[in-house]
Amino acid sequence: xxxxxxxxxxxxxxxxxxxxxxxxxxxxxxxxxxxxxxxxxxxxxxxxxxxxxxxxxxxxxxxxxxxxxxxxxxxxxxxxxxxxxxxxxxxxxxxxxxxxxxxxxxxxxxxxxxxxxxxxxxxxxxxxxxxxxxxxxxxxxxxxxxxxxxxxxxxxxxxxxxxxxxxxxxxxxxxxxxxxxxxxxxxxxxxxxxxxxxxxxxxxxxxxxxxxxxxxxxxxxxxxxxxxxxxxxxxxxxxxxxxxxxxxxxxxxxxxxxxxxxxxxxxxxxxxxxxxxxxxxxxxxxxxxxxxxxxxxxxxxxxxxxxxxxxxxxxxxxxxxxxxxxxxxxxxxxxxxxxxxxxxxxxxxxxxxxxxxxxxxxxxxxxxxxxxxxxxxxxxxxxxxxxxxxxxxxxxxxxxxxxxxxxxxxxxxxxxxxxxxxxxxxxxxxxxxxxxxxxxxxxxxxxxxxxxx
Amino acid sequence: xxxxxxxxxxxxxxxxxxxxxxxxxxxxxxxxxxxxxxxxxxxxxxxxxxxxxxxxxxxxxxxxxxxxxxxxxxxxxxxxxxxxxxxxxxxxxxxxxxxxxxxxxxxxxxxxxxxxxxxxxxxxxxxxxxxxxxxxxxxxxxxxxxxxxxxxxxxxxxxxxxxxxxxxxxxxxxxxxxxxxxxxxxxxxxxxxxxxxxxxxxxxxxxxxxxxxxxxxxxxxxxxxxxxxxxxxxxxxxxxxxxxxxxxxxxxxxxxxxxxxxxxxxxxxxxxxxxxxxxxxxxxxxxxxxxxxxxxxxxxxxxxxxxxxxxxxxxxxxxxxxxxxxxxxxxxxxxxxxxxxxxxxxxxxxxxxxxxxxxxxxxxxxxxxxxxxxxxxxxxxxxxxxxxxxxxxxxxxxxxxxxxxxxxxxxxxxxxxxxxxxxxxxxxxxxxxxxxxxxxxxxxxxxxxxxxx
Numbered sequence: 001x002x003x004x005x006x007x008x009x010x011x012x013x014x015x016x017x018x019x020x021x022x023x024x025x026x027x028x029x030x031x032x033x034x035x036x037x038x039x040x041x042x043x044x045x046x047x048x049x050x051x052x053x054x055x056x057x058x059x060x061x062x063x064x065x066x067x068x069x070x071x072x073x074x075x076x077x078x079x080x081x082x083x084x085x086x087x088x089x090x091x092x093x094x095x096x097x098x099x100x101x102x103x104x105x106x107x108x109x110x111x112x113x114x115x116x117x118x119x120x121x122x123x124x125x126x127x128x129x130x131x132x133x134x135x136x137x138x139x140x141x142x143x144x145x146x147x148x149x150x151x152x153x154x155x156x157x158x159x160x161x162x163x164x165x166x167x168x169x170x171x172x173x174x175x176x177x178x179x180x181x182x183x184x185x186x187x188x189x190x191x192x193x194x195x196x197x198x199x200x201x202x203x204x205x206x207x208x209x210x211x212x213x214x215x216x217x218x219x220x221x222x223x224x225x226x227x228x229x230x231x232x233x234x235x236x237x238x239x240x241x242x243x244x245x246x247x248x249x250x251x252x253x254x255x256x257x258x259x260x261x262x263x264x265x266x267x268x269x270x271x272x273x274x275x276x277x278x279x280x281x282x283x284x285x286x287x288x289x290x291x292x293x294x295x296x297x298x299x300x301x302x303x304x305x306x307x308x309x310x311x312x313x314x315x316x317x318x319x320x321x322x323x324x325x326x327x328x329x330x331x332x333x334x335x336x337x338x339x340x341x342x343x344x345x346x347x348x349x350x351x352x353x354x355x356x357x358x359x360x361x362x363x364x365x366x367x368x369x370x371x372x373x374x375x376x377x378x379x380x381x382x383x384x385x386x387x388x389x390x391x392x393x394x395x396x397x398x399x400x401x402x403x404x405x406x407x408x409x410x411x412x413x414x415x416x417x418x419x420x421x422x423x424x425x426x427x428x429x430x431x432x433x434x435x436x437x438x439x440x441x442x443x444x445x446x447x448x449x450x451x452x453x
Numbered sequence: 454x455x456x457x458x459x460x461x462x463x464x465x466x467x468x469x470x471x472x473x474x475x476x477x478x479x480x481x482x483x484x485x486x487x488x489x490x491x492x493x494x495x496x497x498x499x500x501x502x503x504x505x506x507x508x509x510x511x512x513x514x515x516x517x518x519x520x521x522x523x524x525x526x527x528x529x530x531x532x533x534x535x536x537x538x539x540x541x542x543x544x545x546x547x548x549x550x551x552x553x554x555x556x557x558x559x560x561x562x563x564x565x566x567x568x569x570x571x572x573x574x575x576x577x578x579x580x581x582x583x584x585x586x587x588x589x590x591x592x593x594x595x596x597x598x599x600x601x602x603x604x605x606x607x608x609x610x611x612x613x614x615x616x617x618x619x620x621x622x623x624x625x626x627x628x629x630x631x632x633x634x635x636x637x638x639x640x641x642x643x644x645x646x647x648x649x650x651x652x653x654x655x656x657x658x659x660x661x662x663x664x665x666x667x668x669x670x671x672x673x674x675x676x677x678x679x680x681x682x683x684x685x686x687x688x689x690x691x692x693x694x695x696x697x698x699x700x701x702x703x704x705x706x707x708x709x710x711x712x713x714x715x716x717x718x719x720x721x722x723x724x725x726x727x728x729x730x731x732x733x734x735x736x737x738x739x740x741x742x743x744x745x746x747x748x749x750x751x752x753x754x755x756x757x758x759x760x761x762x763x764x765x766x767x768x769x770x771x772x773x774x775x776x777x778x779x780x781x782x783x784x785x786x787x788x789x790x791x792x793x794x795x796x797x798x799x800x801x802x803x804x805x806x807x808x809x810x811x812x813x814x815x816x817x818x819x820x821x822x823x824x825x826x827x828x829x830x831x832x833x834x835x836x837x838x839x840x841x842x843x844x845x846x847x848x849x850x851x852x853x854x855x856x857x858x859x860x861x862x863x864x865x866x867x868x869x870x871x872x873x874x875x876x877x878x879x880x881x882x883x884x885x886x887x888x889x890x891x892x893x894x895x896x897x898x899x900x901x902x903x904x905x906x
Contacts, residue, residue, distance in 0.1 A: 013567065
């Protein structure tokens with residue numbers, strides 16, 4: 001019996017239209033990556049589980065897709081282990097490889113493995129799918145693309161400035177209005193220090209990060225629940241209620257952190273970044289946001305997050321400075337800064353605001369109608385000339401009913417249809433129909449090429 | 454202890470240079486796919502095992518990479534099954550999904566699943582990696598890309614002509630001299646019929662296919678071993694020794710197959726294809742090869758195979774006409790024709806003949822030397838102007854020793870280095886050094902943009 005075809009839940013087929021739209025986004029990002037001097041690399045879909053396990057926490061380990069060993073996959077299991085049925089513990093005995101979970105760990109592995117071939121600073125970008133065995137839900141998939149750019153081997157703040165310019169350029173090209181939020185991990189550490197709760201930095205920043213969602217009272221309540229003293233909470237209030245321009249915020253926090261070495265360094269870094277990007281020029285709104293606490297355990301300096309200004313959706317791009325990308329693979333102290341464009345959310349934003357140029361959905365520019373063998377042979381010659389001039393064109397392969405051929409042009413958003421009938425065959429011309437206006441014009445193929453090029 | 458990083462055997466990292474070369478190939482193929490009106494789709498890396506199993510023979514089933522079920526993967530196994538240790542039989546109880554093995558089965562699944570949304574004839578292309586748990590060896594990988602183009606829902610020979618033109622265009626763009634070999638499954642059936650061994654068509658064609666490798670005597674020996682009668686073998690000899698032009702071969706075989714309806718139809722199809730491509734024009738050598746028997750059980754009409762003329766390597770592209778792509782998924786009788794470009798072998802040929810344009814390895818056009826804060830800020834402004842003019846450029850992020858900065862330009866094949874020192878800062882210029890000639894020229898950034906654009 002025939003199977004009813006389906007794909008695994010949380011995965012997607014991409015139709016021609018969807019691919020055209022997605023490619024428009026990927027190509028835009030890729031073009032800017034290249035203009036900025038990032039070089040593309042690719043790593044395998046499968047990594048050894050020893051590379052992946054323990055890098056994403058216990059929850060992450062569970063969400064890794066594991067590949068069953070080939071051949072007799074039970075051969076490493078003894079009878080006792082089989083009887084014990086401890087799936088989690090036995091996974092490593094039936095599976096040695098997993099699908100990559102993000103692009104960061106494979107990149108770290110790549111840098112260490114190829115350290116002798118790489119020129120530092122090394123600017124790389126990578127656009128590849130990743131897989132997570134998450135529970136699928138709206139906007140969350142088990143296979144999705146990440147678009148990452150990183151520069152490692154340089155701790156200059158010029159790299160942060162470049163990333164901000166890159167973000168600005170990509171979203172300007174895409175036509176998405178954005179707010180780039182900037183913070184610095186050292187400022188967060190300074191705040192925790194200044195309010196006398198240095199050991200509670202994680203609790204404090206996790207609570208602060210929620211202020212937009214839950215409001216100041218609930219943030220304070222959460223701080224209390226986490227055992228932060230009333231005195232510390234009181235000292236934190238000016239940070240939570242801070243408003244004004246970026247410069248005003250920086251002046252306020254500089255004053256508050258003047259006795260914290262780490263905090264002052266963070267303020268200085270942030271000042272350089274904000275002044276630098278203002279000096280260089282930018283189109284996006286750039287906003288100092290001291291509540292931003294993205295990936296706290298990973299980032300060590302600048303933290304960046306991008307929000308769409310006109311659509312309610314989570315962060316569409318994020319990144320920051322880290323100081324120990326590769327330590328776990330035996331290469332400590334490698335500093336770098338990187339960002340990840342959230343392709344699927346950007347896709348949602350683009351769809352919602354309908355920001356695609358009209359040409360994106362047009363693949364073929366001219367469809368030649370098939371009137372039978374002799375006429376279609378001449379049409380194929382014209383099609384060949386068009387293609388060689390860089391214009392996508394095609395002949396309807398079958399000499400089907402006119403209605404069917406015309407409706408295929410409609411369905412495929414083909415803007416022009418060309419007729420080569422007996423008359424045109426005789427005088428070496430073609431009749432071109434503009435599908436938008438209905439207008440018909442007799443012309444030669446050279447004239448058509450001039451028109452469309 | 455730090456891990457020594459490695460990747461699973463049979464998989465590859467692609468460095469920046471390798472990616473630049475591979476992208477050159479993929480982009481060339483993709484550009485022609487689009488000019489020819491094929492539309493890109495993508496399918497998920499993971500398919501249900503019910504979609505994949507049984508489609509590639511018993512050997513193929515073994516070579517599928519299977520994904521271990523998430524969570525308690527042992528839960529579907531009873532104690533008896535565990536004790537039985539029959540890995541092969543139990544695989545389906547611990548794994549529901551597998552990685553795609555090729556692009557054909559996912560395409561067939563896609564066509565059936567989305568049949569109501571697709572406009573027929575449907576021309577699609579797909580460039581994605583596939584995975585096979587094959588024993589890795591030189592030139593054989595466990596992860597590799599396939600580049601497929603197919604048109605389904607039309608049985609016109611115009612589609613075959615298009616595929617031949619597409620092949621011709623792709624390899625002309627890449628600069629690879631090729632021989633396109635063409636055969637027809639119906640001619641092979643006709644030959645088997647004409648020599649009185651219709652039931653032995655597979656044995657006959659498998660033996661004939663080896664003629665280039667093992668010679669005519671060994672082909673005849675193999676035919677004998679397979680129980681083909683001496684009379685049949687004698688009748689086959691004119692086919693095996695056939696030489697001359699395509700037209701001469703077609704005349705010979707037409708005469709030999711004149712009493713076979715299937716065979717005569719095959720000859721007629723082949724004649725139309727050969728005459729058609731000659732009429733349309735082609736740069737590659739197109740050769741009728743009656744011993745070609747690629748994918749015999751799958752193809753039903755035209756069979757196409759491409760060899761590199763200047764490099765000893767197997768087929769670098771192949772395809773043909775099929776009549777029942779989707780029957781197994783409950784949609785019988787869908788005819789189509791497709792080809793698959795062997796990206797990895799094409800890559801090997803390109804490398805061996807060193808056919809890449811020089812620009813392929815150049816990413817950044819100009820590197821600005823970093824002389825410190827004030828100078829580098831001005832340099833960043835120039836870099837921004839260059840990028841906005843579409844010219845990849847960058848500033849060395851750190852004000853490192855001149856020697857280090859210059860050698861990074863060398864290592865990255867950057868053709869120009871720009872200096873903005875005190876003097877240039879004062880007069881609003883830059884000093885450009887041509888890395889090939891050593892020549893230095895003072896100019897403005899606008900002049901530089903004009904020069905490089």
